[in-house]
Amino acid sequence: MRAIFAIARKDLRLLLRDKGDVFFTFVFPVVIAILFGFVFGGGSNSGSKLELAVVRESESVLALGIEEDLANDAAFETTAFPTRDAAADAVRAGKVTAAVILPKSLDSGLEGLFSGQGIAIDAVVDPSRRAEAGLIQGKLNELAFRQFPKLFANPTEMSRAFSAARSSIASARGMSPTQKLLGAGMITAAESFTSSIGDEDASANASGGGGGANNAAGNTADFTPIRVKVEELAPRAGRPRASFDVTFPQGIVWGLAGCFGAFASSLVTERARGTLDRLRLAPITAFHLISGKAIACLVAGLLVQTLVFAVAIIFFGSSVAQPAMLVIAAFAASFAFAGLAMALAAFCRTEAEANGAGRGAILILALIGGGTIPLFFMPPFLRTLSYGSPFRWAVAAIEGPFWRDTSVGEQIVPLIVLFAIGFLGWIIGARALWRPFAR
Amino acid sequence: MLALRDIRRRFGSTIAVDGLSLEVRTGEVFGLLGPNGAGKSTTIAIATGLLAPDAGSVDLLGLGSPSNPKVRMHLGLAPQEITLYAELTARENLRFFADLYGVSNARVRVDELLALVELDARANDRVATFSGGMKRRLNLAAALVHDPKLVLLDEPTAGVDPQSRNRILELVRRLAGEGKTVLYTTHYMEEAAKICDRVGIVDHGRMLDVGTVAELVARHGGQSAVTIERDGAEERIFTADPVAEVARQFARANSDRERGEVGREVTGLRIERPDLETVFLSLTGRSLRE
Structure with missing residues (x-):
């Protein structure tokens, strides 16, 4: 065991003392994960604008007005979504910062306001974007108030509101006939006043109505005519909460690739520089040598995964759906890439081959395996091709317990494939190393 | 101590060793003298068990072939190349090899060797920062870490300055003085004449003659x-x-x-x-x- 640990310790030391290997194993994957996280939507604001999904369930003047004002507001970049679920998915995927739902209840227009219920608007935000939630809530209040002058100047809306008010008074049980008469008289007076407002005045009121509305809001401290209900989106199993959930597993496989490249190169270097001969002369067997290198590669693989997950969880609010399964997946992925390192070392005779062709092969496998562009963005033929890449299986194995919350049955296939890749790689690599011992 | 009998080894169409036999006696410094490409390094590789001969046999200490790890344990090799980890320190390199051989009290042994090769002052420096001569000395120390009975030194002075060469030759003499058996290959006749008790002349993979320098000169010098x-x-x-x-x-x-x-x-x-x-x-x- 002493020899095995000596080999493992030595290989880890060599890895950590090579600046290039440290960069590609530990720094590059984190950079890739963050960079692609932003590229694919997480945390991006396309400049200073907040991206909003807008779902308009109401055809009312009020809903149309809010939608139009949101679209024209310099603070927002809006995209219309057909349903609440679609908008919520976009928030979960990090494609938009929040979703604004203009509900069917807005059809009642000013009726709701006069009936004391107020006007309800719903907003859905990503929990990791709480800072923006307050801004969105304030803006929605402002925009809704801005609609009031338009509504008051709109004869149809007002006529509908007055009719509804008359009906309410007529059907009210607690009012005496005198009170009902007075109420109806007031409504008639108000109706004749509003109908006397010309279109130009109405337009003028509409354009300068923000202040009036604000004043109105200020004078009705206990009455909340606009109610913006902000809901934080709960992460849903099987869907990434943000693009970082997708890109951090990608970052991990890049880290494993860096690790795999470094160890493949180190094995070739041992052979090319003759240190392998010293190892072979020592009273150890190929089992000791391979086990030592396996432990080093596994430890490095687990280290890089721990680092990347820690960054994802601490700085990007990711959470792990199945921690125990994630540990198994991390081990399987490390094992597979350690095996690949052994196999690559068997095929490369020189350091130049390992660093050139070897790393080139890693890059190609990573590209087709979804290491850079997520598989769901790829055309079908590339997705099919990706089954031949160990990166695909590593991403699948890690994503499953990380955010997909897949069942054990679904998880078992990528795990088996990874262990198979690992064993195959180890057998190929071990045979190449074993040969000189078989005298 | 070491006996090679009728060793043959070919690489493709090239015959590297052609029926070579030699016997290294316990406690002597045996020199294999020959030009580059004579088959010295191949002979060393076969003697250590790193390379299997196509024909012939190798016996170390009467225990059999060094392909057996227990037999191999008794020999130490300083190859012609610097076979050290450049990014590890001198101490880390020696400690690593000591751990591989299961050396007890490895820390003390490593310190002894660093002192022996006069690298104790640079023990914690990375090998990459060493001069050629220092690397050569550490390469030799790595072969001694498990205190082997037979030390094989393959061109240990290749590419070093005269001062480092003298240090290495002194070191070899010191090892011989401590009772170690040394098989030393070189293409420098001065070195062979200076430190070897017996010399074997090798060319084209064949052992042309073996004897003390005086015997060889008397036989062939004219x-x-x-x-x-x-x-x-x-x-x-x-x-x-x-x-x-x-x-x-x-x-x-x-x-x-x-x-x-x-x-x-x-x-x-x-x-x-x-x-x-x-x-x-x-x-x-x-x-x-x-």
């Missing part, structure tokens, strides 16, 4: 040459007893002077004794340095 310069002309005389020949030449010069014969004074005199170079020339028909 006579010494006495070169006398007179009046700008040189006269070369081959003789088995050069000292007597010189005395005779001086006596003749004195006699000429007494007789008043001028222009026959000896102006220069040089004795060329046969050496391993002469031996190699005699055995192969070409110079060791070709």
